[in-house]
Amino acid sequence: MTANPPIEGDVCRTEMECHQEARSHLPAIAERIIDHCESSSCYTHIDSEPIPSEGFVADIIDMFRELLFPGYFSREKLDPVNLRYSLGQTISKLYDLLADLIAHNIRHDCLRYNQSCSHCETRGHSLALEMMDAIPEIRQILASDVQAAFDGDPAAKSHDEIIFSYPGIYATSVYRVAHKLFELGVPLLPRIMAEHAHSITGIDIHPGAVIGKRFVIDHGTGVVIGETTRIGDNVRIYQGVTLGALSLPKDAGEKLRGKKRHPTIEDDVIIYSGATILGGDTVIGSRSVVGGNVWLTESIPPDTTVMMETPRLVIREAKHAAGS
Numbered sequence: 001m002t003a004n005p006p007i008e009g010d011v012c013r014t015e016m017e018c019h020q021e022a023r024s025h026l027p028a029i030a031e032r033i034i035d036h037c038e039s040s041s042c043y044t045h046i047d048s049e050p051i052p053s054e055g056f057v058a059d060i061i062d063m064f065r066e067l068l069f070p071g072y073f074s075r076e077k078l079d080p081v082n083l084r085y086s087l088g089q090t091i092s093k094l095y096d097l098l099a100d101l102i103a104h105n106i107r108h109d110c111l112r113y114n115q116s117c118s119h120c121e122t123r124g125h126s127l128a129l130e131m132m133d134a135i136p137e138i139r140q141i142l143a144s145d146v147q148a149a150f151d152g153d154p155a156a157k158s159h160d161e162i163i164f165s166y167p168g169i170y171a172t173s174v175y176r177v178a179h180k181l182f183e184l185g186v187p188l189l190p191r192i193m194a195e196h197a198h199s200i201t202g203i204d205i206h207p208g209a210v211i212g213k214r215f216v217i218d219h220g221t222g223v224v225i226g227e228t229t230r231i232g233d234n235v236r237i238y239q240g241v242t243l244g245a246l247s248l249p250k251d252a253g254e255k256l257r258g259k260k261r262h263p264t265i266e267d268d269v270i271i272y273s274g275a276t277i278l279g280g281d282t283v284i285g286s287r288s289v290v291g292g293n294v295w296l297t298e299s300i301p302p303d304t305t306v307m308m309e310t311p312r313l314v315i316r317e318a319k320h321a322a323g324s
Contacts, residue, residue, distance in 0.1 A: 067087065067135050141213045167200075168217030223241050244278050261280045287303050288306070
């Protein structure tokens with residue numbers, strides 16, 4: 001004898017009871033989660049200090065790009081008639097947002113780490129003014145980066161193509177702004193900006209690195225440039241290049257903070273894809289070439305080429321299946 005199928009209402013009621021039973025465990029789980037916030041092993045930001053804001057970082061970067069490359073990323077067409085008005089509006093908005101954000105981040109560090117009063121609002125406006133005043137200088141060095149990319153890349157059809165579409169120029173633009181903020185001693189914001197560019201391009205440049213003019217990152221994905229790296233003028237690097245530190249001890253944070261840990265790359269050097277160059281004492285001499293996949297932890301003199309030996313290829317003829 002065939003059993004009658006369950007009534008739809010009974011199935012729904014059973015499922016609802018299961019759902020309620022599962023939810024009945026939530027209060028105890030919530031208590032565990034909340035109680036664990038008081039554990040020393042849990043990093044929290046539960047206090048009266050302001051939270052550093054990263055919500056405005058993308059807006060700040062967009063406005064900087066409007067000013068660094070006028071007309072390329074503006075929200076309206078620029079022409080000789082509206083140039084002063086449009087850029088003036090962007091300058092005013094960027095200054096206000098930047099001053100507030102710098103003051104906010106300074107106040108955060110002041111309160112959270114019990115620092116002496118640093119006059120957050122006054123410093124925020126002062127540092128924002130210095131940053132805005134540096135825009136023509138940053139624009140000039142970025143122009144050299146764009147020109148170097150065009151000079152060295154036969155695939156580039158125009159400067160416009162490079163500015164609009166090359167991830168290396170985007171990452172370098174953000175780096176040059178973040179580096180100036182880093183030099184001015186602005187907390188947190190330079191790193192947040194650098195990580196925003198990293199998330200978009202796959203290019204990780206610490207804002208503390210010092211990079212000369214006519215700098216080119218070709219393709220770019222996977223490039224890492226550490227905090228104490230020093231790069232001269234007219235340097236070109238390709239995707240997957242790491243300019244990093246040697247293996248660090250567990251307590252390196254305290255012992256090595258602020259010390260030179262990353263290599264120095266002198267003028268007119270080319271570093272091909274996948275190369276890894278490590279160590280604060282490592283110097284790549286001017287006009288040298290570092291080949292793909294090379295691993296270097298020692299210095300090389302100027303006018304040197306370092307290449308991997310050509311690997312031996314093993315080519316086997318495929319075996320065909322029986323009867324084919």
